[in-house]
Amino acid sequence: MKPDFLNGITILLAYQLVGEITSRLLQLPVPGPVIGMILLFLTLLLRGSLEKTLDSATTALLSHLSLLFVPAGVGVVVHLDLIGDEWLPISIALVLSTLITLAATALIMLAIKRLLHRGNTHAE
Amino acid sequence: MPNETSFTQIWVYLAASPLFGLTVTLLAYLLAYRLYVYARQNPLLNPVITAVALLIALLLLTGMPYKDYFDGAQFVHFLLGPATVALALPLYRQIGKLQKLWLPILTALVCGVSIGGVSAVLIAWALGAAPQTLMSLAPKSVTTPVAMGIAERIGGLPSLTAVLVVTTGIIGAVLGTKLFDLLRIHDDSVRGVAMGVAAHGIGTARAFQVSAEMGAFAGLAMAISAFVAAVVLPWMAELLMPVLATPG
Numbered sequence: 412m413k414p415d416f417l418n419g420i421t422i423l424l425a426y427q428l429v430g431e432i433t434s435r436l437l438q439l440p441v442p443g444p445v446i447g448m449i450l451l452f453l454t455l456l457l458r459g460s461l462e463k464t465l466d467s468a469t470t471a472l473l474s475h476l477s478l479l480f481v482p483a484g485v486g487v488v489v490h491l492d493l494i495g496d497e498w499l500p501i502s503i504a505l506v507l508s509t510l511i512t513l514a515a516t517a518l519i520m521l522a523i524k525r526l527l528h529r530g531n532t533h534a535e
Numbered sequence: 536m537p538n539e540t541s542f543t544q545i546w547v548y549l550a551a552s553p554l555f556g557l558t559v560t561l562l563a564y565l566l567a568y569r570l571y572v573y574a575r576q577n578p579l580l581n582p583v584i585t586a587v588a589l590l591i592a593l594l595l596l597t598g599m600p601y602k603d604y605f606d607g608a609q610f611v612h613f614l615l616g617p618a619t620v621a622l623a624l625p626l627y628r629q630i631g632k633l634q635k636l637w638l639p640i641l642t643a644l645v646c647g648v649s650i651g652g653v654s655a656v657l658i659a660w661a662l663g664a665a666p667q668t669l670m671s672l673a674p675k676s677v678t679t680p681v682a683m684g685i686a687e688r689i690g691g692l693p694s695l696t697a698v699l700v701v702t703t704g705i706i707g708a709v710l711g712t713k714l715f716d717l718l719r720i721h722d723d724s725v726r727g728v729a730m731g732v733a734a735h736g737i738g739t740a741r742a743f744q745v746s747a748e749m750g751a752f753a754g755l756a757m758a759i760s761a762f763v764a765a766v767v768l769p770w771m772a773e774l775l776m777p778v779l780a781t782p783g
Contacts, residue, residue, distance in 0.1 A: 423617040430620070440765035442680040444619035445758045451623035462627065469621040472614060473750070476740035477583050478564045479615045480704070482608035483679070484587035485594070487701040489601040493694060500662030504672060505699065508655035509706045509733055510714060512676055516647030516756075517720050517729035523639040524725070 419468025422461070426451045550599060556607020563589040576744065578709050583737060615736070622739070622754035629751045632724055640728055644756055647732035648763045651676040652771055660779055669779055671695040673772055675703045677764040678735040678757055685765060689772040700735065707734025708741035723749040731756025 430447030433439070439446065455461055472479075494501055549555040567585035574580045594604055605612070626633070633640075652673045659672050671691030674682035679700050686696035707730060715726050723746050730738040731753035739757050743750030 420617065423620045426620045427616045440681060440684050441761050442678070444616045445678070445681075445761050447616075447620040448623045448754075448758055451620055452626055455623060455627040456630070459627075462624065465621070465624050468617075469624045472618040472621045473625070473743060475564070475568075476618055476736075476743055477568075477581070478561075478586075479611055479618055480583050480701070480737050480740060481560055481564055481586045481590070482605060482612040483615075484583055484701055484705075485590045485604065485608070486601060487698045488587060488591045489594075490694060490698050493692070493698055497664050497668050500659045500664040501668065501672070501699070503662060504655050504659035504664070505675065505703055506706055506710075507658050508651060508672075508675070509703055510710060511654045512647055512651035512733035513707060513711055513714055513729045514718060515650045516643050516732045517715065517718065517725050519646050520639045520643035520725050520728055521720065521722070523642050524636065524722075527638065 415464055416467045416471070419465045422465060423447075423451075423468060423472070426454075550597075550603055553607035553610070556604045557610050558607070559590065559593060559604075560586075560608045560611050563593075578712055578741070581705065581708050581741065583708070583740070584705060619736070619754075619758075622751075622758070625743075625747055625751035626755050629724075629748060632748075633755070636724060640724075640752075640756070641759075643728055644732055644760050645763055645767070647729065647756075648676070648760045648767055649771060651733060652764070652768050653775065656772075656775060656779070666690070666779060667692055668695070670772060672699060674764060674768055675699045676707075676733050676735060676760070677768075678761050681761045681765055685768050689769050701737065704734045704737025707738040711738060711741060712745060724752045727752025728756040731758075732760050735760075 426447035427444050428447075429450060430445070431443030433446050433450075434441060434443045563586040564582060566589065567580075567582040570585055571577070571580045571582045590604070593599075594601065655672045655675050656669045659669055664672070667690065669691075670689045671686050673689060673691065674685040674696060677685065677700065679697055682696050682700045683693040686693045711730050711734060712726070715721075715729070720726055726745070727742050727749035730742045730749070734741070735757045739750060739753040742753035
């Protein structure tokens with residue numbers, strides 16, 4: 412095992428741990444790993460050299476991120492009966508609303524990007 | 536020559552050991568991933584769906600309870616935590632773009648989270664779903680632990696929300712890129728943010744299959760929208776309550 416891998420995974424776990432503690436201490440509604448991610452991002456801004464140390468562990472974890480959702484996915488199918496006899500309105504709402512959210516978010520971001528871009532070129 | 540009792544004994548050992556759940560999870564995923572690559576990365580064959588389907592079939596065939604399976608699979612599940620923290624790195628590598636795009640990202644994010652919640656609730660309400668179902672649907676685009684917390688606060692059923700969140704992630708992962716192609720949206724930062732807002736971690740995993748840039752922005756959007764949703768959705772649920780009290 413390359414020493415960088417061990418260093419990297421230790422740093423990731425330490426940030427998750429700090430995130431979990433922060434989330435509980437401050438009673439934030441956001442889970443520990445998300446806080447850990449933001450803290451690690453801020454650390455990287457201050458100390459860019461950390462990027463090299465984290466590289467191999469991060470690549471290993473993120474190259475098959477889909478795999479990590481499989482156990483929870485199996486759990487969902489087991490609890491599918493919770494949806495019960497409202498499966499039709501729920502399915503329609505999920506598919507339509509997901510498509511609407513994807514399209515709306517992307518189009519709003521594009522529109523504001525273009526608006527800002529136009530403003531910048533006018534100012535120049 | 537092993538007889539039937541020794542097979543039973545082996546099965547009793549396997550069913551009690553975490554080794555079985557862990558190994559079949561990896562095997563199912565490898566098989567699903569092969570199939571996905573073989574189908575030239577067709578998003579309909581998203582490896583999460585195929586692997587989950589294979590494992591469900593296995594659990595049904597062997598009669599193994601989910602709890603026993605999860606005793607092994609939890610080792611994979613546990614890695615979601617450090618993997619979420621690791622999303623900071625690809626994001627850091629996009630710092631130049633992030634500095635230029637923070638305003639469009641934040642605006643799209645707040646709008647996207649609100650539209651995601653309100654549209655799901657209103658569509659299901661119009662189709663006659665019960666109030667508790669509506670409140671369980673509202674946080675469906677938010678990452679699971681946050682979504683369950685929100686559902687609990689606004690009068691939904693957290694366990695139902697968990698099911699709806701994963702289903703939403705899979706819908707987004709399967710349909711997302713096709714929709715962007717249809718709308719002629721080719722900018723990977725824009726596609727990534729939309730994927731993270733609408734389909735959280737599962738959408739982020741899909742985004743990483745497309746490009747590191749799309750993955751980085753999806754991870755950012757997933758994380759920030761968890762904060763935004765925790766603030767915006769309970770407030771929005773209260774606002775919608777008078778409308779939802781009347782049947783659709």
